[in-house]
Amino acid sequence: MIEVIPNTIEKTKLAHVVQQYGCTNDNFTIERLGGGLINSTWKVAFDDTELVLQKVNTNVFASPAHIADNIEAVNSYLKKHAPEYYFPAPLLTTGGASFYKDAHNNWFRAFKFLKGSQTISIVENAEQAYEAARQFGRFTALLTDFPAETLHENIVGFHDLTKRYNDFLTVLKTGDPARLKEARQWIELVLEQADIVKQFNELSANSLIKKRVAHHDTKISNVLFNPSGKAFAVIDLDTIMAGYYISDVGDMMRTYLSLTGEEEQDFDEVDIRPDVYKAIKEGYMSEMSLQLSSTEQSYFYYSGEFIIFMQAIRFLSDYLSGDHYYTPAYPGHNFKRAQHQLQLLRSYKNIPTAQR
Ligand code: GN1
Ligand code: MG
Numbered sequence: 001m002i003e004v005i006p007n008t009i010e011k012t013k014l015a016h017v018v019q020q021y022g023c024t025n026d027n028f029t030i031e032r033l034g035g036g037l038i039n040s041t042w043k044v045a046f047d048d049t050e051l052v053l054q055k056v057n058t059n060v061f062a063s064p065a066h067i068a069d070n071i072e073a074v075n076s077y078l079k080k081h082a083p084e085y086y087f088p089a090p091l092l093t094t095g096g097a098s099f100y101k102d103a104h105n106n107w108f109r110a111f112k113f114l115k116g117s118q119t120i121s122i123v124e125n126a127e128q129a130y131e132a133a134r135q136f137g138r139f140t141a142l143l144t145d146f147p148a149e150t151l152h153e154n155i156v157g158f159h160d161l162t163k164r165y166n167d168f169l170t171v172l173k174t175g176d177p178a179r180l181k182e183a184r185q186w187i188e189l190v191l192e193q194a195d196i197v198k199q200f201n202e203l204s205a206n207s208l209i210k211k212r213v214a215h216h217d218t219k220i221s222n223v224l225f226n227p228s229g230k231a232f233a234v235i236d237l238d239t240i241m242a243g244y245y246i247s248d249v250g251d252m253m254r255t256y257l258s259l260t261g262e263e264e265q266d267f268d269e270v271d272i273r274p275d276v277y278k279a280i281k282e283g284y285m286s287e288m289s290l291q292l293s294s295t296e297q298s299y300f301y302y303s304g305e306f307i308i309f310m311q312a313i314r315f316l317s318d319y320l321s322g323d324h325y326y327t328p329a330y331p332g333h334n335f336k337r338a339q340h341q342l343q344l345l346r347s348y349k350n351i352p353t354a355q356r
Contacts (some may be wrong), residue, residue, distance in 0.1 A: 134286050260336060
């Protein structure tokens with residue numbers, strides 16, 4: 001379940017935003033929904049309306065209007081080609097816009113809160129993994145003929161491992177000297193994985209591997225389930241961009257396989273569940289097997305190495321350069337997060353070949 005944080009102070013601050021979505025007085029309730037690392041999210045209720053309200057982190061998304069363009073383009077394509085598919089596009093403001101920008105250049109948008117829909121924060125069993133993987137596969141499959149290259153690149157180089165790795169090498173020269181010293185052993189561990197970057201370079205130079213419409217953030221909390229446990233939609237559409245399918249499969253590997261979430265600090269608890277791996281594969285392939293070339297399919301296992309490693313260097317680079325991207329909740333938080341990913345990578349690499 002999403003963590004719900006009650007809030008009173010924010011009510012006053014956000015009243016002008018809630019008004020944009022049709023609330024004409026101060027009779028609304030607002031509570032913060034925790035979970036995401038980037039945007040701020042609230043649940044708002046007034047009259048018979050329930051909304052999810054979000055403020056976009058403009059440090060991360062420099063052009064929020066591009067998010068809206070991408071969602072609109074995908075939404076109109078799906079409305080035409082797959083009208084039965086539920087795509088949670090933002091609600092329009094009373095002025096007819098899919099975003100609300102306030103006087104201080106804060107960008108907000110709202111979504112309908114679907115009664116009875118549920119989200120989960122940890123994959124408890126293989127069925128949930130299957131359901132989620134199937135939905136992410138379905139999303140990309142339905143958009144096979146959509147011209148992915150026309151989408152804006154909302155975060156430049158977001159899942160470009162070559163760029164991320166080069167940025168990491170730069171941080172080794174420019175980062176905080178004390179932190180660089182403290183993390184030496186972990187930095188060595190990263191540098192030993194250069195083969196993962198090499199494989200990415202090969203893959204991205206291979207014309208048999210297509211860029212498709214990918215979600216790029218396939219954690220389980222971005223899937224809506226109905227009360228009987230069936231997944232029916234994917235949410236969090238900010239990073240819908242052209243990308244490789246391994247981005248989506250890889251982030252499922254990263255976030256579904258171990259029962260421990262990415263915040264776990266006891267690394268001995270990190271454990272790969274083979275039945276969950278199998279469920280990700282079956283669920284995703286039930287929608288995508290006809291779309292993916294055999295060359296693409298040969299990178300299925302690699303997807304997990306790719307994303308876990310990239311997340312490790314994202315957390316570690318952020319720690320070494322002073323925590324500007326992921327806000328730490330305690331000193332050393334991003335260092336711990338990076339260590340967790342490297343431990344997860346080690347466990348992932350131990351998956352026997354026959355199970356991959
Ligand atoms: C961020 O905030 P959230 O949960 O949507 C990040 C992902 C990372 C994830 C790690 C735009 O996602 O790429 O994998 O944290 N999103 C962005 O938990 O950087
Ligand atoms: Mg996200």
